[in-house]
Amino acid sequence: MTDHVLELDGVDSGYGEVQVLDDCSMHLDSDEIVCLIGPNGAGKSTVLKTVFGMLDPWTGTVTYHGEDIGGMAPEEIVRDGIGYVPQTDNVFGSLSIEENLRMGGVARNDGLDAVIDDLYERFPLLDEKRRAKARTLSGGQRQVLAFARALVMEPDVLLIDEPSAGLAPNTAQEVFGHVEAVNDMGAAILMVEQNAKEGLGISDRGYVLDQGTVRFEGEADSLLDDDEVSKLYLGGA
Ligand SMILES: Nc1ncnc2c1ncn2[C@@H]1O[C@H](COP(=O)(O)OP(=O)(O)O)[C@@H](O)[C@H]1O
Numbered sequence: 001m002t003d004h005v006l007e008l009d010g011v012d013s014g015y016g017e018v019q020v021l022d023d024c025s026m027h028l029d030s031d032e033i034v035c036l037i038g039p040n041g042a043g044k045s046t047v048l049k050t051v052f053g054m055l056d057p058w059t060g061t062v063t064y065h066g067e068d069i070g071g072m073a074p075e076e077i078v079r080d081g082i083g084y085v086p087q088t089d090n091v092f093g094s095l096s097i098e099e100n101l102r103m104g105g106v107a108r109n110d111g112l113d114a115v116i117d118d119l120y121e122r123f124p125l126l127d128e129k130r131r132a133k134a135r136t137l138s139g140g141q142r143q144v145l146a147f148a149r150a151l152v153m154e155p156d157v158l159l160i161d162e163p164s165a166g167l168a169p170n171t172a173q174e175v176f177g178h179v180e181a182v183n184d185m186g187a188a189i190l191m192v193e194q195n196a197k198e199g200l201g202i203s204d205r206g207y208v209l210d211q212g213t214v215r216f217e218g219e220a221d222s223l224l225d226d227d228e229v230s231k232l233y234l235g236g237a
């Protein structure tokens with residue numbers, strides 16, 4: 001028994017015959033922000049897809065609040081309280097902000113208006129643009145909408161894939177601020193980041209994934225201070 005909100009234990013996973021994750025183990029506790037870093041193609045997005053039920057683990061287990069969710073469908077996983085913000089195509093550009101938020105809540109049985117009102121209060125930029133098409137938002141604003149859309153289900157866990165990808169540095173900083181705000185609202189966050197230093201900078205702990213296997217793990221600060229991690233994965237001495 002553990003009290004981890006989310007845990008992967010010895011997970012192999014991949015696409016068709018192609019194995020990507022190899023004996024991958026990691027966990028997330030409530031209130032945490034955990035950052036997953038590593039080179040391109042390491043399998044970071046594959047971890048999130050495997051947790052979210054888009055891929056079934058070949059071996060090993062994925063547990064959420066102690067329940068084995070490996071092999072469950074994404075819509076069941078969403079109802080259980082795990083949200084997922086993919087790296088790309090995470091909002092519907094041709095729909096309004098309001099319509100995007102309502103789409104995020106189709107699996108809710110009740111309370112949709114109240115939760116959307118609450119999100120408008122937390123994210124005034126969305127409130128001001130309720131009727132605007134999502135495609136008219138800037139890159140940073142679109143990420144905020146994507147977070148809010150996932151938050152309509154009031155998840156315990158939010159999986160976020162490279163929230164700062166393609167954003168200018170100051171916009172990326174704003175988006176990281178929103179990630180912290182989402183965490184303060186009560187969601188534990190497992191975040192993939194290419195922008196490793198900044199991602200670890202707002203995180204409690206981190207994992208370095210390389211070729212589908214966890215090579216390093218620890219407190220975010222100790223990973224940032226580790227000479228080997230720094231040299232191999234943070235682009236610095
Ligand atoms: N849909 C897919 N079909 C087949 N192979 C894929 C697919 N998506 C990713 N891969 C492969 O899986 C490996 C890991 O990809 P990914 O998890 O996206 O890496 P990362 O997010 O760390 O950059 C890569 O070699 C990639 O080419």
Ligand SMILES: [Mg+2]
Binds near residue numbers: 044045046192
């Ligand atoms: Mg990726």
